[in-house]
Amino acid sequence: MKDDECVRFMQWALPHLRMQWRGFRKVRRQVCRRVGRRLRRLQLPDVNAYKDYLRTYSSEWNVLDNYCRISISRFLRDKGVFECLGSNILSAFARMASTSEDNTIRCWSAGCASGEEAYTLALIWHFLLMQDYPGVDIRVTGTEVDQNLLERAEKACYSLSSIQELPGRWVARAFDLAGTQYCLHANFREKVEFTRQDIRHEAPEGLFHMILCRNMAFTYFDADLQQEILERIHDRLLPEGALVIGMHETIPGKAPDFVPWFPNMKIYRKKR
Ligand SMILES: C[S@@+](CC[C@H](N)C(=O)[O-])C[C@H]1O[C@@H](n2cnc3c(N)ncnc32)[C@H](O)[C@@H]1O
Numbered sequence: 044m045k046d047d048e049c050v051r052f053m054q055w056a057l058p059h060l061r062m063q064w065r066g067f068r069k070v071r072r073q074v075c076r077r078v079g080r081r082l083r084r085l086q087l088p089d090v091n092a093y094k095d096y097l098r099t100y101s102s103e104w105n106v107l108d109n110y111c112r113i114s115i116s117r118f119l120r121d122k123g124v125f126e127c128l129g130s131n132i133l134s135a136f137a138r139m140a141s142t143s144e145d146n147t148i149r150c151w152s153a154g155c156a157s158g159e160e161a162y163t164l165a166l167i168w169h170f171l172l173m174q175d176y177p178g179v180d181i182r183v184t185g186t187e188v189d190q191n192l193l194e195r196a197e198k199a200c201y202s203l204s205s206i207q208e209l210p211g212r213w214v215a216r217a218f219d220l221a222g223t224q225y226c227l228h229a230n231f232r233e234k235v236e237f238t239r240q241d242i243r244h245e246a247p248e249g250l251f252h253m254i255l256c257r258n259m260a261f262t263y264f265d266a267d268l269q270q271e272i273l274e275r276i277h278d279r280l281l282p283e284g285a286l287v288i289g290m291h292e293t294i295p296g297k298a299p300d301f302v303p304w305f306p307n308m309k310i311y312r313k314k315r
Contacts, residue, residue, distance in 0.1 A: 044075055044078065044079045044082070044089075044090065046071075046072075046075070048089070048090055049071065049074075049075035049078065049079075049090070050071065051090075052078065052090040052093070052094070053067060053071060053074065053075075055094065056094075056097070056107060057111070057265075058265065059097075059104065060104065060107065060108050060111060061243075061264060061265045061267070061268040062111060062263050062264055062265055062268075063263065063264065063265045063266070066262040066263040066264075067111070067263065070113050070115075073113060074110055074111055074113075077110040078090070078093070078107070078110060081093070081106065081107075081110070109189075111263070112188070112189060113258075113263070114156045114157070114189065114192055115156075115258075116155075116156035116157065116159040116160060116205075116258075117159050117204070117205045117206070117207075117208060118159045118162065118163050118166070118201070118205060118206045118208060118209050119163050119208040119209055120159065120160065120163075120208070120257075121289075121290050121308075122208060123308060124287065124290065124308045124309070124310070125163055125167060127305050127308045127310065128164075128167065128253075128285075128287070128310070129167045129171045129172065130171075131305065132253065132285050132304070132305075132310065133148065133164075133167065133168065133172055133181075133253070134172060134175075136148045136252045136253070137172055137175070137176040137179050138176075140176070140179045141176050141178055141179050146178050146179050146180065147179070147180045147181070147182055148168075148179065148180070148181045148182070148252050148253070149181075149182050149183075149184070149249065149250070149251045149252055149253075150164055150181065150182070150183045150184070150251060150252065150253045150254070150255070151183075151184045151185075151186065151246075151247055151251045151253070151254045151255070151279065152164070152183060152184070152185045152186070152255045153186055153242050153246075153254060153255065153256040153259065153260070153276070154186070154187060154188075154242065154256065154257075154258070154259030154260070155185030155186060155187045155192075155196060155237065156187060156192050156196075157192050157195040157196045157201070157205075158185055158195070158196030158197075158199060158235065158237065159201070159205060160185075160255055160257065161183045161184075161185035161196070161235045161237075162183075162199065162227060162231060162232075162235055164181065164183050164234075164235075164255075165181065165183060165231045165232075165234040165235055166209065166213055166217060166231060168181040168234070169217070169230075169231060170210075170213055170216075180234075181234055182234060182235075182236070183234055183235040183236075184235075184236055184237075184238065184247045184251075185235055185236070185237045185238070186237070186238050186239075186240040186242065186246075186247055187237065187239065187240070188239065188240065188241045188242070190239055193237050193239055196237045197237060198226075199226060199227040199231075199232050200221060200224040200225065200226040200227075201218075201224060201225050201226075201227075202223065202224065202225075203223070203225065205225075206218065206225050217231055242256075242259070242260060242272055242275070243264075243268065243271075243272070246275050246276075246278070246279050247279070249279075250279060250280070250281045250284075251279055251280055251281065251284060252281055252284050252285065253284060253285040253286075253287065254276050254279060254280055254284070254285070254286050254287070255287040256272070256276060256286065256287070256288055257287060257288055257289040257290075257292070258289040258291075258292070259289075260272040261288050261289060261292035261293065261294070261295065262289060262291070262292055266295060266296070269295040270295050270296065270297060273294065273295050273298055273301075277300060277301075277313065280313045281313070282313060282314065282315045283312060283313060283314075283315055284312070284313045285304060285310055285311070285312060285313075286301060286310070286311045286312075286313065287308075287309060287310050287311075288309045288311070289309065290308075290309055292309065294311060298311075299314075300313055300314045301313060301314075302314060
């Protein structure tokens with residue numbers, strides 16, 4: 044399929060899915076390849092025929108919705124953000140937890156792909172903070188809509204390209220090499236639990252000290268849906284809790300309760 048043909052198709056289709064073209068500009072080829080394969084499977088001559096197909100069979104929108112998921116992730120993605128989380132944010136929560144009855148720091152990684160971001164928090168806790176806060180623990184909830192990615196998250200085995208930003212010392216102490224895959228040890232895995240959830244409709248139970256919602260809702264979803272997601276996040280975040288969004292994302296329009304905490308790292312604090 045020609046690029047301009049696919050772009051026009053996506054610009055037509057994405058608003059039906061409550062998504063925005065702007066987020067897809069750079070990654071459109073991935074979506075276009077999937078749509079192209081779908082046309083061949085359905086033996087449709089072009090995207091206009093596919094538009095008709097979508098109009099006739101409304102369940103096809105769910106298929107297209109799946110094709111519009113971009114699952115790129117890696118450990119320690121945007122290193123500076125995680126350095127900041129370790130030295131400023133998680134350490135502050137750990138200090139608070141060490142003097143309170145509730146001695147568990149709870150984090151939510153929304154749209155966690157294969158678990159890279161959620162496990163990164165467990166690694167930071169283990170290698171940078173755990174020793175200084177012996178009575179404190181961390182729990183991370185990873186939510187993701189794609190079942191295949193969740194299965195990979197549970198297995199916690201990754202290619203070298205996924206982990207190469209981690210310090211070599213961490214890799215040596217936290218992973219076992221199995222063939223070409225680096226598999227995370229159980230003591231890191233047990234800090235993290237994964238749940239299949241669609242953030243458009245649901246959120247995990249409980250309240251969190253920190254929520255990471257990076258490179259998903261605030262890139263791909265349309266403005267109204269972004270606002271709904273922000274409200275869902277707001278409900279799940281403790282007062283003074285941290286919201287972390289993607290480096291190229293902005294917090295949607297109406298967010299009076301979120302104040303910049305480390306603005307150049309896209310970390311916000313929920314007002315008390
Ligand atoms: C680009 S990845 C980002 C992963 C990680 N947050 C990061 O920044 O490295 C976006 C993930 O969000 C997931 N996702 C997309 N729509 C979702 C939805 N409605 N609910 C939950 N997860 C979703 C995708 O399947 C994908 O794994």
